[in-house]
Amino acid sequence: MNAARLDALDPLAAFRDRFHIPRHDGEDCIYLCGNSLGLQPKSAARYVEEELEAWRELGVEGHFGGRRPWKDYGDHFAAPLAQLTGARESEVVCMNSLTVNLHLLMASFFRPRAGRYKLLIERSAFPSDRYAAVSQLRFHGLDPEDALIEVGPAPGEAHIRTEELVAAIRAAGDSLALALLPGVQYLSGEAFDIGALTEEAHAVGALAGWDLAHAIGNVPLNLHDANADFAAWCSYKYLNGGPGTVAGAFVHARYEDDPSLNRLAGWWGHDKATRFRMDPDFVPIPGAEGWQLSNPPVIAMAPLLASLELFAAAGPSRLHEKSLALTVLLEDCLDEQLGSAVEIITPREPARRGAQLSLRLRAGPVAGREAFARLGAAGIVCDWREPDVIRVAPVPLYNRYSDVERFVAALADALR
Numbered sequence: 001m002n003a004a005r006l007d008a009l010d011p012l013a014a015f016r017d018r019f020h021i022p023r024h025d026g027e028d029c030i031y032l033c034g035n036s037l038g039l040q041p042k043s044a045a046r047y048v049e050e051e052l053e054a055w056r057e058l059g060v061e062g063h064f065g066g067r068r069p070w071k072d073y074g075d076h077f078a079a080p081l082a083q084l085t086g087a088r089e090s091e092v093v094c095m096n097s098l099t100v101n102l103h104l105l106m107a108s109f110f111r112p113r114a115g116r117y118k119l120l121i122e123r124s125a126f127p128s129d130r131y132a133a134v135s136q137l138r139f140h141g142l143d144p145e146d147a148l149i150e151v152g153p154a155p156g157e158a159h160i161r162t163e164e165l166v167a168a169i170r171a172a173g174d175s176l177a178l179a180l181l182p183g184v185q186y187l188s189g190e191a192f193d194i195g196a197l198t199e200e201a202h203a204v205g206a207l208a209g210w211d212l213a214h215a216i217g218n219v220p221l222n223l224h225d226a227n228a229d230f231a232a233w234c235s236y237k238y239l240n241g242g243p244g245t246v247a248g249a250f251v252h253a254r255y256e257d258d259p260s261l262n263r264l265a266g267w268w269g270h271d272k273a274t275r276f277r278m279d280p281d282f283v284p285i286p287g288a289e290g291w292q293l294s295n296p297p298v299i300a301m302a303p304l305l306a307s308l309e310l311f312a313a314a315g316p317s318r319l320h321e322k323s324l325a326l327t328v329l330l331e332d333c334l335d336e337q338l339g340s341a342v343e344i345i346t347p348r349e350p351a352r353r354g355a356q357l358s359l360r361l362r363a364g365p366v367a368g369r370e371a372f373a374r375l376g377a378a379g380i381v382c383d384w385r386e387p388d389v390i391r392v393a394p395v396p397l398y399n400r401y402s403d404v405e406r407f408v409a410a411l412a413d414a415l416r
């Protein structure tokens, strides 16, 4: 079936009109960068304006009155985030930014001790995650040369195999304290089996934490049943919450009332019923909310609330179905038209990836960068990762099948 026909039959087609699509030369861009910054829902401005209005008209009373009292603003995120992550509502919270959450959660869940002190990440991890891991090791007086395990793809391979991660976890054995892994790897687009890898970490007595920056809003997640110990994500990629908006975190229910957990505390994590009594001693809210430090920045969170309503309206299964179809179309068009010029480094099995395909241009870094610049000049928005990778992500909420077709035709042109 051709792309125009697929668009005509797409039950989610109308959702595109609920987003602002950036323009180029008087036309909609072909925007394939939702893995990096999701587009703005048209309803975002209204959600922000409602909070500005509450502030304007109610002042401090906005904490307790108005349409969505600020003291309870975080409550609106529990159900949609639980839905997207496959968690209980008490296991998720909207707070801080991603790297901050990784540090806060490692403060609780990375507790190295004699003999068991190693931290395992993937090689070519997103720099912030590696910086966080290395600085956590140093914070505990450990030498990253010894205590950081980085698992990379086998020589000549573009992505890691689950078996390689399993082998590395087993080899680390008793010395492993924590595996910190991505739900979907940002560069290769590879999706990992959270349940299987968590089980492997647990089998050697270690914990498993997950960075879901490229997974949430992209692939189905089932954090509770997968037994993940903790997870964190940002909300400006597939979640369309706006640049730098408030991130999220998951803490498994088995830690809900665990008194042995150390945590860095703030007043917003304190028992809600007594928070405003301003008692000197910290009594955490059971569940993920107990990790909150500060009262929520509602104006920054408002666009995310607008976007989460669109996810709920579109429905997770319809979104996932369309995502699979968009990415398979992208893969097929690339294979047919550019098979010899482009190597797809993302796994070929749909279950091992999300929306994104990462393309290595066989023309090499110099010609590749030129081709990428030509795509930009033609109104195609995707991204370039040094030295020679283009990442393309058709997202089901606002991309069309014809976007995929036009991208591949434009790339063929750009490489000519």
Ligand SMILES: *Cc1c(COP(=O)(O)O)cnc(C)c1O
Residues within 6 Å of the ligand: 097, 098, 099, 100, 126, 128, 129, 182, 186, 211, 213, 214, 234
């Ligand atoms: C996008 C991304 C980040 C960004 O971190 P911030 O704290 O939101 O700036 C970190 N890690 C991964 C894996 C990412 O994909």
